[in-house]
Amino acid sequence: MLRIYQRMAQVNWAEQWQYRANLFMYILYGLVTPIVYIAVWTSIANAQGSVSGLTANDFIVYYMIMLLVDQVTGETVIYNFVYKIQDGSLSSEVILPVHPLLTRTLMNNLAFKVMTTFVLIPVWILLSLLFQPTFASVTLTNVLLAIPSLIFGFAINFLLSSTIVCIAFWTTRVWALYRLYGIPVALFSGQFVPLQLMPKIIQTMSIYLPFQLFKYFPTQLILGNLSTHDIILGYSMDIVWLVVVYIVFRFAWRAGLKQYTAVGA
Amino acid sequence: METLKLIRSFIKVNVEMSLAYRSEAVIEFLLDIMWLGWELLSLQIIFWNTQSLGGWNKGELIALMGVLTMVNTFMSALIWPNTEFFNSAMHDGSLDYMLLQPVNSLFLVTFSRISIWRIADLIVAIILIVTGVNLAGEIVTPYNMLTFLLLIISGSVVLYSLWLVLIAFTFWFTKFDNNVTILQALTDTGRYPVTVYPWWLRIIVTFIVPIGLATSIPVQALRGDLNLQQVIIFLAVSIITLLISSQIWRLGIKRYSGASS
Numbered sequence: 001m002l003r004i005y006q007r008m009a010q011v012n013w014a015e016q017w018q019y020r021a022n023l024f025m026y027i028l029y030g031l032v033t034p035i036v037y038i039a040v041w042t043s044i045a046n047a048q049g050s051v052s053g054l055t056a057n058d059f060i061v062y063y064m065i066m067l068l069v070d071q072v073t074g075e076t077v078i079y080n081f082v083y084k085i086q087d088g089s090l091s092s093e094v095i096l097p098v099h100p101l102l103t104r105t106l107m108n109n110l111a112f113k114v115m116t117t118f119v120l121i122p123v124w125i126l127l128s129l130l131f132q133p134t135f136a137s138v139t140l141t142n143v144l145l146a147i148p149s150l151i152f153g154f155a156i157n158f159l160l161s162s163t164i165v166c167i168a169f170w171t172t173r174v175w176a177l178y179r180l181y182g183i184p185v186a187l188f189s190g191q192f193v194p195l196q197l198m199p200k201i202i203q204t205m206s207i208y209l210p211f212q213l214f215k216y217f218p219t220q221l222i223l224g225n226l227s228t229h230d231i232i233l234g235y236s237m238d239i240v241w242l243v244v245v246y247i248v249f250r251f252a253w254r255a256g257l258k259q260y261t262a263v264g265a
Numbered sequence: 266m267e268t269l270k271l272i273r274s275f276i277k278v279n280v281e282m283s284l285a286y287r288s289e290a291v292i293e294f295l296l297d298i299m300w301l302g303w304e305l306l307s308l309q310i311i312f313w314n315t316q317s318l319g320g321w322n323k324g325e326l327i328a329l330m331g332v333l334t335m336v337n338t339f340m341s342a343l344i345w346p347n348t349e350f351f352n353s354a355m356h357d358g359s360l361d362y363m364l365l366q367p368v369n370s371l372f373l374v375t376f377s378r379i380s381i382w383r384i385a386d387l388i389v390a391i392i393l394i395v396t397g398v399n400l401a402g403e404i405v406t407p408y409n410m411l412t413f414l415l416l417i418i419s420g421s422v423v424l425y426s427l428w429l430v431l432i433a434f435t436f437w438f439t440k441f442d443n444n445v446t447i448l449q450a451l452t453d454t455g456r457y458p459v460t461v462y463p464w465w466l467r468i469i470v471t472f473i474v475p476i477g478l479a480t481s482i483p484v485q486a487l488r489g490d491l492n493l494q495q496v497i498i499f500l501a502v503s504i505i506t507l508l509i510s511s512q513i514w515r516l517g518i519k520r521y522s523g524a525s526s
Contacts, residue, residue, distance in 0.1 A: 025446040032450050035466065036457065043461040044315045051314045130465060176292050179300075186303050197310060 008104050012111035027119045030070065031127075034063040037192065038131060052197055060133040062194055064124070066219045070191075071120055073153035073214035076112055077161040078178055081105050085168040085260065094257065101162050101253070109158065137224045145231070146221035152238035153214035159245040160210060166249070169256030184209070190216030207233065210241040271368065272376060279379040290382035297386060304330060304456070319460035324401025326457070329484050331393030332417060333455045336479045338386040339421050340452065344428055346378035348445050351432055360521070370518055371511055374432070375425075398487065405487060412486040412496050419503035420479025424448070426503075426510035427474065433510075436517035447474060455480035478502075 038060055045056040081101065084090040093100040164181055168174040186192060188206035195203050195216055206212045217234045220226050226234065283290070308330070312323045321329070351374055354360040363377075364370055398405060405413075431444045451474045459467050459477040470477045482499060485491055491499075 025443040025450075028446065028450045032453055036454055036462075039462045039466060040311065040318065040457055043319055044311070048315065130463065173289070173292065176289075176296060179296050183299055183303055186307075192307055193310060197314065199310075 004098055004103060005107060008107035009111055012104075012108045013115075023116055023119050027116055027123060030067070030074075031123065033191075034067050035127070038063045041193070042131075054194065054197075057133055058194075060131045061135060061137070061223060062219065064128065064131070064133060065138070065222050066191065066215060067120075067124060067127075069150065069153070069215060069218045069222070071113065071117060072150045073157050073218065074113070075109055075154070075158045075161050077101070077105060077109065077158060077165050078174070080108050081162075081165050082168045082174055085165075086172065090260065094260075101165075105162075106158070138222055139224060142222050142224045146218050149213070149218045149221055149234065149238060152235075152242060153218050156210050156238070156241050156245055157214040159242075159249045163245065163249045163252050166252035166256040169259045185211050188212055189214070190219070194220075208237065210237070210245065213238055213241060268372065271372070275376050276379060276381075280381050283381045286382070290385075293382070294385050297389070301334075301389065319458045321458045321460070322401055324397045324399070324403075325484060325488065326397070327400060328394045328397030328487065329458065329480060330456065331390045331395075331397055332480050332483055333452075334386055334390035334393060335417065336421060336424070336455065336476075337452065338383055338390060340424075341386075342380045342383035343375070343378075344425070345445075345449075346380050347375060348428070348432060350374075350378045352435070352444070355435055364518065364521075371429075371514055374514075401488075403488060406489070409487055409489050412491065413483050416483040416486050416491075416496065416499055417479065419500050420475070420483060422503040423475050423478050423506050426506040429510040430513050433514045433517035436521045451476055458484075 041051065041054075041059040042056040045051050045054065045059055049055075051059075084093065084100075090100065093104065098104075161178075161181075164177060165174065167177060171177075187198075187202060188209045189211040190206070195206055195212065198206070206216070213234070217238075221231065221234070305327075308323065308326055311318060312326075316322070318326060351360075354363060363373055366373065428445060428448060431448065435444055451470065454462070454466070454470045455476040459470055459481045462470065467477075478499065482491070486496065
């Protein structure tokens, strides 16, 4: 099994290396929004000293760390899987004795991640020089404490998107669905503002929803902004959601595959 | 006259094509409305924490959102579909036939595809602008209104010129299929006034990818912040960029025919 993953990783690396010019453009997409948010919130924080206790530096550090968290927990499943269902090229993959999504697509995601990291790091350093934040609250303990949450975050994010991708077995409108999925992510993940600035009801809901597990939770862990109670609650949510999402995904995949064979026959 | 006839037939063809995608259009429109709800909420969150953003109040930012929606409509009705059309025509060689036709190539590459349904978003844009201006409590003089409209058009012309240069680059660098990404990625910066951005981002969105020219500047004209001289400069800039970019397009076309033979 490990050798399968190794081989898939090699193939994907070689495949994607051809498109390295496109990498920068891909990175650019992810960069614009956090930079805009940094600009907006630092301009407010600077004008009034602080926003609900958060200083300009707090905002810069929050978005800068979230950029890195996103890099680890982000996924690209929809971009490299939906078309396989739609043009039928999935057929040659399902006859292999390995799971198409959980091996090839997963490795494709990871290879892409490693490659974009090489582009992101210099850009990230440049941004640090421009915004000049002080990362005083980031300690080694915090980072170590956050590592499992990053793995959980990626797994949950990947499986959630994979479940949405499975809907492509039934409908061609999966891209519209993906755009719809972006709304709860925007509301509950903490990507727009640190969640304490959101309305109370959204704050409470986001604790129990999976979306903050791949953005807000790891970011705040790294920044050391969480109490022991928050950390235990967050990790409990990680475990619960990973199990739930995995079961839902298995179910959607099996049902979808039946549907797919029916169309293909 | 010839051109008008052509535009009319282009519209007719595109309406017929779009009719096949009615339900998609409705879904897209509903999604746009839902995202708009989120944008308004995020604006509200900002204004729970401050009275003004970069010297602008909430109403002005809603008006700005309306202008951005307008620019986005222009992009998604005309620019993005034609980019896709151009890129695939370049890819499969059908561009050769396009260039052989006795019509200005610039015209063909701009108007071949029109996503008719996107125009529904214009209504949303106008509602946002009117609501925003009312909320800001501003008295809009006819002069301000006129300069506002002119500057939206001239700003869009500048963006169009940039687009033209970007796709013309494909003639030099064939593997450049991400040609418009920089334009797409930076459009979102138009959501906030350029005055909130740090100096380097302000330079980018004013001079390099001038989203600000099509969003912040027109709203400034609506507020009456711009004098006549400034308005004339902005209009002149748009004409000059259009002339330069169409020259670059022409050079690109020449290069293309040279390469294919």
